[in-house]
Amino acid sequence: MRILVMNWGSSSLKYVILDPETGHEALSGNVEEIGLGGVDDHGEALTLVTEHMQRELGDDHGIDAVGHRVVHGGEKFSEPTLVTPDVIKEIEALSPLAPLHNPAAASGLRAVSEQWPELPQVVVFDTAFHRTMPEKAWRYAIPDVLYKEHGVRRYGFHGTSHEYVANTAAATLGITSAEFNGIVAHLGNGASVTAIRNGKSYDTSMGYTPLAGLVMGTRSGDLDPSVVTQLIERGLYTADELDVMLNKRSGLLGLAGRSHMKEVVDAAATNPEAQLALDVAAYRLQKYIGAYHVAIGGADSLVFTGGIGENSAPFRDIVCKGLAPLGIEIDENANNNASTEPTIISTEHSTITVMVVATDEEVAIAKATAHLLSNL
Ligand SMILES: Nc1ncnc2c1ncn2[C@@H]1O[C@H](COP(=O)(O)OP(=O)(O)O)[C@@H](O)[C@H]1O
Numbered sequence: 001m002r003i004l005v006m007n008w009g010s011s012s013l014k015y016v017i018l019d020p021e022t023g024h025e026a027l028s029g030n031v032e033e034i035g036l037g038g039v040d041d042h043g044e045a046l047t048l049v050t051e052h053m054q055r056e057l058g059d060d061h062g063i064d065a066v067g068h069r070v071v072h073g074g075e076k077f078s079e080p081t082l083v084t085p086d087v088i089k090e091i092e093a094l095s096p097l098a099p100l101h102n103p104a105a106a107s108g109l110r111a112v113s114e115q116w117p118e119l120p121q122v123v124v125f126d127t128a129f130h131r132t133m134p135e136k137a138w139r140y141a142i143p144d145v146l147y148k149e150h151g152v153r154r155y156g157f158h159g160t161s162h163e164y165v166a167n168t169a170a171a172t173l174g175i176t177s178a179e180f181n182g183i184v185a186h187l188g189n190g191a192s193v194t195a196i197r198n199g200k201s202y203d204t205s206m207g208y209t210p211l212a213g214l215v216m217g218t219r220s221g222d223l224d225p226s227v228v229t230q231l232i233e234r235g236l237y238t239a240d241e242l243d244v245m246l247n248k249r250s251g252l253l254g255l256a257g258r259s260h261m262k263e264v265v266d267a268a269a270t271n272p273e274a275q276l277a278l279d280v281a282a283y284r285l286q287k288y289i290g291a292y293h294v295a296i297g298g299a300d301s302l303v304f305t306g307g308i309g310e311n312s313a314p315f316r317d318i319v320c321k322g323l324a325p326l327g328i329e330i331d332e333n334a335n336n337n338a339s340t341e342p343t344i345i346s347t348e349h350s351t352i353t354v355m356v357v358a359t360d361e362e363v364a365i366a367k368a369t370a371h372l373l374s375n376l
Pocket residue numbers: 187188189190217259260261262263306307308311312
């Protein structure tokens with residue numbers, strides 16, 4: 001079977017054609033700067049993808065279905081879903097909750113429907129895995145009407161990754177997914193941490209949008225909401241400018257002038273701003289891990305994933321050193337030599353097993369797509 005997986009970012013499209021059984025990739029690529037001068041729109045991005053497929057695979061691309069990553073599924077979608085014109089309209093209607101991502105996905109879905117009307121399409125939502133959170137974890141303490149009439153609540157994101165990584169960690173530990181009680185830290189460009197109880201999402205650090213929670217490459221994560229209202233009141237920023245500032249100029253970039261974790265780690269030895277950025281990012285994550293340990297009644301494992309979680313031994317080391325009061329103890333040698341295979345990096349004395357597990361959202365989406373189609 002061959003599935004085309006498409007990950008629609010606000011201004012980019014990552015795509016890969018793979019076999020969901022073997023994970024074998026026939027082709028992959030990235031279209032950047034959609035609508036920013038590089039490529040006009042999502043239809044044109046798709047033309048570039050089909051040209052790439054034509055070059056590499058010839059006339060018969062052999063694709064059986066298309067699986068899409070959609071960031072926001074609101075309260076409506078809790079499972080991978082077969083695409084119909086109505087589903088595209090519902091994704092579009094959720095645009096106010098993910099203004100950078102959902103309009104892009106909706107136009108991408110329409111472009112694919114026009115290009116290959118015969119191919120089934122499946123959407124897999126970042127929010128879906130978090131639909132199991134208890135209400136006390138997803139409600140904000142603001143007037144009730146804002147949730148009931150406007151959908152203002154915590155949704156959580158990166159769910160496909162958190163679920164895939166929790167399942168992989170469970171398999172490595174020789175337990176079932178339902179026996180997994182742990183904390184997964186997905187630390188990539190966007191970063192979030194999820195408390196997983198009996199294999200299900202119990203709480204997560206992102207919120208109404210992917211801006212909440214951890215310190216990210218360019219996003220602030222948590223802050224006092226009065227910062228926003230005050231900056232507008234003082235005339236320093238408009239709402240639009242604040243959106244850009246908090247999403248694109250904050251986080252590691254805002255504190256240290258660099259958004260890539262490796263550059264921040266390398267600079268920290270000689271640059272106090274970079275050291276501070278590391279300290280703020282690690283401390284924020286430590287606080288969440290402590291809280292989530294309590295939330296799930298004691299975590300058995302802590303799993304690092306995403307570009308930073310998988311590749312930055314120094315950042316994992318800083319985070320875990322601060323978790324000593326939980327009984328966490330890292331094996332430095334194992335931490336420095338974590339590979340792409342699931343690796344345990346804690347010592348045998350550690351009360352919580354700490355692991356590094358590589359995420360693969362594309363394989364998870366391809367599997368979910370194949371699974372849904374086989375059950376139709
Ligand atoms: N060797 C490395 N050391 C430290 N950080 C790294 C390394 N490689 C990648 N990263 C971090 O991972 C981030 C990308 O994470 P990734 O999960 O691939 O992103 P995306 O969210 O775009 O899928 C980079 O911005 C960088 O901060």
